[in-house]
Amino acid sequence: MTERLLPIADSHVDEALGQALHAFADELYPICRSITGNGVRQTLALINRRIPLETHEVPSGTQAFDWTIPREWNIRDAWIRDRHGNKIVDFRKHNLSVLNYSVPMSATMTLAELKPHLYSLPDQPEAIPYRTSYHQEAWGFCLPHRQLMALDEGPYEVVIDSTLEPGHLTYGECLLPGEVSDEVLVSCHVCHPSLSDDNLSGIVVATELARYLATVPHRFSYRFLFVPGTIGSIAWLARNEAAAQRIRHGVVLTCVGDAASFTYKRSRRGAADIDLAFEQVLRHLPAPGDLVDFSPYGYDERQYCSPGFNLAVGCLMRGVHGEFPEYHTSNDNPGFLKPHSLAETVSVLQQVFEVLEHNATLRNTKPFCEPQLGKRGLYRTTGGTGPNSENMAMLWLLNQCDGSQSLLDVARRSGLAFRTVVRAAQALAQAQLLVPVG
Numbered sequence: 001m002t003e004r005l006l007p008i009a010d011s012h013v014d015e016a017l018g019q020a021l022h023a024f025a026d027e028l029y030p031i032c033r034s035i036t037g038n039g040v041r042q043t044l045a046l047i048n049r050r051i052p053l054e055t056h057e058v059p060s061g062t063q064a065f066d067w068t069i070p071r072e073w074n075i076r077d078a079w080i081r082d083r084h085g086n087k088i089v090d091f092r093k094h095n096l097s098v099l100n101y102s103v104p105m106s107a108t109m110t111l112a113e114l115k116p117h118l119y120s121l122p123d124q125p126e127a128i129p130y131r132t133s134y135h136q137e138a139w140g141f142c143l144p145h146r147q148l149m150a151l152d153e154g155p156y157e158v159v160i161d162s163t164l165e166p167g168h169l170t171y172g173e174c175l176l177p178g179e180v181s182d183e184v185l186v187s188c189h190v191c192h193p194s195l196s197d198d199n200l201s202g203i204v205v206a207t208e209l210a211r212y213l214a215t216v217p218h219r220f221s222y223r224f225l226f227v228p229g230t231i232g233s234i235a236w237l238a239r240n241e242a243a244a245q246r247i248r249h250g251v252v253l254t255c256v257g258d259a260a261s262f263t264y265k266r267s268r269r270g271a272a273d274i275d276l277a278f279e280q281v282l283r284h285l286p287a288p289g290d291l292v293d294f295s296p297y298g299y300d301e302r303q304y305c306s307p308g309f310n311l312a313v314g315c316l317m318r319g320v321h322g323e324f325p326e327y328h329t330s331n332d333n334p335g336f337l338k339p340h341s342l343a344e345t346v347s348v349l350q351q352v353f354e355v356l357e358h359n360a361t362l363r364n365t366k367p368f369c370e371p372q373l374g375k376r377g378l379y380r381t382t383g384g385t386g387p388n389s390e391n392m393a394m395l396w397l398l399n400q401c402d403g404s405q406s407l408l409d410v411a412r413r414s415g416l417a418f419r420t421v422v423r424a425a426q427a428l429a430q431a432q433l434l435v436p437v438g
């Protein structure tokens with residue numbers, strides 16, 4: 001309600017920002033990431049050029065609740081060579097070509113021996129699939145199905161120059177203190193190799209939000225986590241059980257750069273302020289977003305919403321994981337990522353933060369019949385015409401603000417934009433018709 005809070009942002013989509021975020025995603029695209037290893041470190045170093053990032057290293061073998069931090073995986077090169085000496089699969093040409101977390105390998109073998117280690121997509125014969133084997137020692141290659149079908153009996157030279165050794169799991173954290181220690185969490189995963197929408201979109205949007213929030217005053221403290229999926233959020237929660245209790249609102253970002261309209265998955269609580277804030281913002285977009293209920297499958301909201309924590313953390317998506325054909329394939333490439341979508345996602349999150357920052361509970365000081373707005377210069381329509389939206393917001397506020405309803409509640413019930421309700425509340429507070437509760 002006061003100026004010290006996050007200023008009400010313009011909700012227009014900044015196309016130049018979209019181009020800049022797309023360029024950042026392009027820069028991150030070639031890096032071979034995994035749940036551990038130098039790819040994550042390189043990624044965090046590039047984020048750290050834009051925002052102050054604290055990097056944490058958790059040793060292999062560390063216990064994190066029911067999980068153990070795995071050995072660290074790094075890869076230098078990998079290939080399959082045919083009997084003429086041609087590299088027919090080449091890690092350096094596409095890092096999805098290797099089963100992520102493949103153990104080292106060097107052998108010559110026939111097609112029959114090689115085939116159990118080859119992965120392809122029969123229904124998308126031109127695409128390379130993304131496959132991992134984090135928790136079971138394995139090796140393998142991923143290739144277009146069309147290419148797999150054309151292989152002769154061999155023999156083939158198969159080399160994977162990787163290491164799987166005791167090391168660390170790496171994650172990045174950026175805390176922007178506000179006026180209160182209550183926190184808003186923004187979490188994204190940093191463990192996918194060359195995949196644009198599924199992981200890079202969340203990284204570049206989260207980085208931009210942290211950069212923006214560092215430049216404006218805000219009431220809440222904001223914590224940004226750049227973590228390897230699943231094991232990274234589990235490691236963070238295990239090391240920060242006390243800090244986690246300060247998280248009042250949170251969102252996991254995933255697949256937020258494609259051309260689809262928004263889908264927001266509610267927190268396990270179902271009707272937390274973060275859930276209502278997203279519902280409010282998404283319903284007022286030109287292409288209203290979908291809301292889906294919590295389910296224990298998806299991204300790191302699974303960990304934040306595990307019953308021991310039960311944090312108010314939802315998940316914002318555009319394309320829904322597993323439901324679009326580019327998902328987890330080489331077609332999730334920079335061309336699949338839309339600058340406009342990235343910028344629009346930033347705008348939506350700024351609007352959600354604005355709701356969280358400005359939401360308050362107020363009380364009408366003149367609850368016996370309507371106070372006369374005209375004599376206070378607050379009612380500006382000509383007699384006979386209907387009230388404008390700001391006047392409607394005032395009438396709703398004066399009627400609903402009995403001390404039990406928040407500004408977000410009023411916006412939801414009235415169908416008005418949150419920003420309209422806040423502006424009207426500010427005018428009524430200035431006229432002493434509304435006062436804060438508590």
Ligand code: ZN
Pocket residue numbers: 192198328
């Ligand atoms: Zn994924």
